[in-house]
Amino acid sequence: MNSKKSAPIILLSLIVISFPLFIRNEYFIHMAMVIGLAIIYGLGFNLLYGYCGQISFGHAAWYAIGAYTSALLEVRLGMPFWITFPIAITFSGLVGFLLGLPILRLRHHYLGMATLGFGIVVEAVIVQWRELTFGPVGIVDITVPSFFSVPLKGVSYYYTVVFFTVCAFIITRNLLRSRFGRALMAIRDNEDAAPSLGINPLLYKSAALGISGLYAGLAGVLYAHLHLYIGPECFSLPLSVDVVMITVVGGLGTLIGPVIGGFIISLLPEFLYRFVDYHLAIYAFILLMFLLFMPKGIAGTLEKGRKS
Amino acid sequence: MNAEQAGQKDLKLLEIRSVTKEFDGLKALDNVSFTLSKGEILGLIGPNGAGKTTLFNVISGTYLATSGEVFFAGSNITKVKDYKRPYSAIARTFQNVMLFSELSVIENIMLGRHPKTRSNLVHAAFHLPLHSKEEKETRKKVFEILDFLELTALADERAGDLPYGQQRLVEIARALAVEPVLLLLDEPSAGLNPQETQELMKKLDITNDSGISILCVEHNMKLIMSISDNIVVLNYGKTIASGKPEEISKNPDVIQAYLGKGGD
Numbered sequence: 001m002n003s004k005k006s007a008p009i010i011l012l013s014l015i016v017i018s019f020p021l022f023i024r025n026e027y028f029i030h031m032a033m034v035i036g037l038a039i040i041y042g043l044g045f046n047l048l049y050g051y052c053g054q055i056s057f058g059h060a061a062w063y064a065i066g067a068y069t070s071a072l073l074e075v076r077l078g079m080p081f082w083i084t085f086p087i088a089i090t091f092s093g094l095v096g097f098l099l100g101l102p103i104l105r106l107r108h109h110y111l112g113m114a115t116l117g118f119g120i121v122v123e124a125v126i127v128q129w130r131e132l133t134f135g136p137v138g139i140v141d142i143t144v145p146s147f148f149s150v151p152l153k154g155v156s157y158y159y160t161v162v163f164f165t166v167c168a169f170i171i172t173r174n175l176l177r178s179r180f181g182r183a184l185m186a187i188r189d190n191e192d193a194a195p196s197l198g199i200n201p202l203l204y205k206s207a208a209l210g211i212s213g214l215y216a217g218l219a220g221v222l223y224a225h226l227h228l229y230i231g232p233e234c235f236s237l238p239l240s241v242d243v244v245m246i247t248v249v250g251g252l253g254t255l256i257g258p259v260i261g262g263f264i265i266s267l268l269p270e271f272l273y274r275f276v277d278y279h280l281a282i283y284a285f286i287l288l289m290f291l292l293f294m295p296k297g298i299a300g301t302l303e304k305g306r307k308s
Numbered sequence: 309m310n311a312e313q314a315g316q317k318d319l320k321l322l323e324i325r326s327v328t329k330e331f332d333g334l335k336a337l338d339n340v341s342f343t344l345s346k347g348e349i350l351g352l353i354g355p356n357g358a359g360k361t362t363l364f365n366v367i368s369g370t371y372l373a374t375s376g377e378v379f380f381a382g383s384n385i386t387k388v389k390d391y392k393r394p395y396s397a398i399a400r401t402f403q404n405v406m407l408f409s410e411l412s413v414i415e416n417i418m419l420g421r422h423p424k425t426r427s428n429l430v431h432a433a434f435h436l437p438l439h440s441k442e443e444k445e446t447r448k449k450v451f452e453i454l455d456f457l458e459l460t461a462l463a464d465e466r467a468g469d470l471p472y473g474q475q476r477l478v479e480i481a482r483a484l485a486v487e488p489v490l491l492l493l494d495e496p497s498a499g500l501n502p503q504e505t506q507e508l509m510k511k512l513d514i515t516n517d518s519g520i521s522i523l524c525v526e527h528n529m530k531l532i533m534s535i536s537d538n539i540v541v542l543n544y545g546k547t548i549a550s551g552k553p554e555e556i557s558k559n560p561d562v563i564q565a566y567l568g569k570g571g572d
Contacts, residue, residue, distance in 0.1 A: 171433045178432030178439055179425055179446075182411070186419050189408035196368060196402075197486065198394035198423030207429060253410070 016162055020155040029158050033226055035266040036161040037219045040168045042246035042258030044215025047172060049244075050253035051181065052208040053188030054104060055112045058119020059216055059243045064126060064235035065092040066217025067224040071139045072132065081145030081152075081225065089217045096213020100206030107191075119240050126232040138231025145225050152225070161222055168215060173255055175211070184208055188253075216243075238280060245283055248290050251299025260298050319346040320379070321521050322367070322490055327376035329362055329545075336362040338545040339376070344490070349512070349522045351536030351553070353529075355565055358542040360525045361403055364494055367523070368400045369393045381489065394423040399488035403495050403525075405475045409468025413459060413478050414450055416467050420485025421446045453481045457511060472499040477508075484515065491515070493524045497531055509535055533557060541565065 020029055041063065048054050070088035073079045079087075103114040126133045133139075144153045152160050175181050183199045194201050224230050242265055250261020272282060294301050322344040329337040337359045344350045352360050365371040367378060369390030377386045380396060388396075399420070408416050425446060431439040454460045457477050462470065467478055476499055483491055496512070497505045505528065512535055516522055526532040532539065533553040541549040541556060543565040549556055556562055 174435055175429060175432050178429075179422060179427050179442065180429040180432045182415055182419050183422060185411055185415070186408045189410050190406050192370075193402065193406035193408070195370070195389075195391035196394065196400050196406075197419050197482070198391055199419075200389075200391040211429070 020158055026154065029155060030226075031266065031270070033158055033161045033222075035262050036165040037222055037226070038242070038246055038266045039165050039259050039262035040215055040222070041219040041243050042250065042262050043168050043172045044212035044219075045243040046247045046250075046252065046254075046258045047175070047184070047215075048208045048212035050247055050251075050257065051176060051188060052184040052205060053191075054205050054208060055108075055115065056209070056212070056240075057112050057116040057244070058122070058240055059115070059212070060235045060237070060239035061119045061122035062092045062096060062213040062216035063220040063223070063239060064122055064232075065095055065213075066220025067230045067235070068126065068133060068139075068220075069217070070221040071142050071224045071230055074143065075139055075141060076132075081143075085145075085221055088221045089214050092217025092220070093210045093214030097206050097210030100209035101202065104202055104205040104209060116240075119237065123232055123236055126235070133232075136232060138229060138234075139224075140229050142224055142228045142230070144228065157226060161226070164218060164222060168218065169259070176255065180204075180207075238283075241280070241283060241287075245287055247297075248287060249297055251297030251301070251303075252295070254297065254299035254303065257297050257299040264298075320344075321346040321381060322523065323377075323379035324363075324367075325377040325379065327363070327366060327373045327378065329359075329366055329371060330374045335545050337366065337373075340542070340545070340547050341376075342540045342547060342550055344521060344523055347516070347519065347521055348537040349516050349524060349535055351532040351539040352523060352525045352542065353527075353532055353539060353556075354542035354548075357544075359545040360542055361494060362545075363542070364400065364492055364523075364525060368398065368492060394486050394488075397423075397487065397489040398492065399483035399486035399490075400492035401476075401479045401483050401494055401496065403498075405472065405479050405499075407467040407475055407479055407482075409466070411467055412464050413454075413467055413470070413481075414447075414463045416478055417450045417453055417481050417485050418446050420453075420482040421449060423486055450485060453484050456484075456514075457481050458507075473501065473504050476500065480508075480511075484520075488520055491520050491522045493522060493526075495525055495527060497526060497528045505531060 019032060023029065045056070045059055048056060066088045069091050070084040073084040073087060074081070099118065103111065106114055127136055129135070144151045146152060147156070147160070150156055183194070183204050186194045186197065186199060187201050187204055191201050223234070246258055246261035246265045248261070249264055250259065251257030269279065272279060275282060290297060296304065320343050324340055324342050327337055327340045328335060340363060352363065354360055362371065366373050369388060373386055377384055379385065380398065385393065385396065408419065425442045427439040427442050430436070451460070454463055457480065459474070459477060459481060462474060467475065470478065476496060480493070480496060497508055500508060509531060512522065524532065524536070536553055538551065539553050539556045540547055541562050548561045548565060549559045
């Protein structure tokens, strides 16, 4: 890596690492973690939609599966965080992959409908299956995880979130610059040509949904142990819209897009708190404006500007 | 040609046995049979709608034959899935160029290496040695092919931005990256100017000399007559003639198929 490229990365790392040392305000630390979760969530969605061309309108379902799996294993079976955590993300990834095998035979808006339906079904199951999920009451007694007897809350949890966000980013980058990543992009650009190069589209699309499900599940687990409460209302339709926003505003099919989008979409409600009733309408307007005038999002537009 | 090569010439590489393909009862291919010997260039010609592309799709597995069999290198591949066939070293191009338009020329050709490599998402995610080793080999191979087709200058261009003729060459490069035993070319000269067509013919000759058998659909008669060892003519889904180019060009059925029934 040349120095021109690594300079901003080093600067960003310094800011991220030293942030809690200078900013003592708990609210800002909390917001930083919310941004981290949004980035992880967006990275996975971008892999699915931006790089593999497969839409999901029910992505909150995987967020919920991650959060609920981790929380329920802890509350119902008394498992510690470091056991519930890998089980939860593996499970949400597996659900993505296995669901992908039937539904990713669908294309375009049919796939949109199927994923939207899945999101609604998962939410309904959480609300209705009270014996397992506590229904609309939610789960209130999630505990603070600990790492070698250090409780992970506040600043220490901030570093935990940073660690997983960085891992998610690096792994995404590695995946995209590989045989696997190229196969996803081939499917996005021309699904009918992919088999002539030995690519089984259904398998790769399902893998993409699996990975993005795993990422959403990871964000969900971190969410549950950040707020120490989860309920069905946390994972309803607006959360599925959020991830589309993060990726489209940030830059669909760009590596850095979800990072930019994660910042903007997490901070947006803070500026719009006076108009809380109109959130979805405002979001829809922003989304529409981006699709019309900046379809490649902020990162895509900047990249284009730099080239020309 | 020595005795060994002469012997190999007679080996059947691709055998189409009474293949019929129906679409809603309409026969796009009707009892088509022919053989492509190892090392040859076989031209496939016929008027529009004769079933040439359908036949290509049956060979590459995009369509499954309604009846009949396809044998490749001695094994029956009639029912083998399309995405498995490149692993038996069958590569193809498409009549309407099908590149991955957002990707660069290099990335497109690297995709041609897919069946020759096997690192999976775990190797990639954690940069395991197999991934790094294969990426290096892939790039090397891709640059050899770029060099061969004189596309090196375009390596980093976005494939969708290239003029049509160059897109065709990139698609051929991508198919060559598969290191095929059998290369299926669907109208390779469409969209090329006469000079580019000349260049292409030379490249195809070199490719063939390196041991790659070619099945080529082509509308440019001059081109197909001069590069083919043998020619098969389709009309209305049936084989109406097959043989050496010089025989084909004199065959009355072929002339009639192309020129119509004249005074009738």
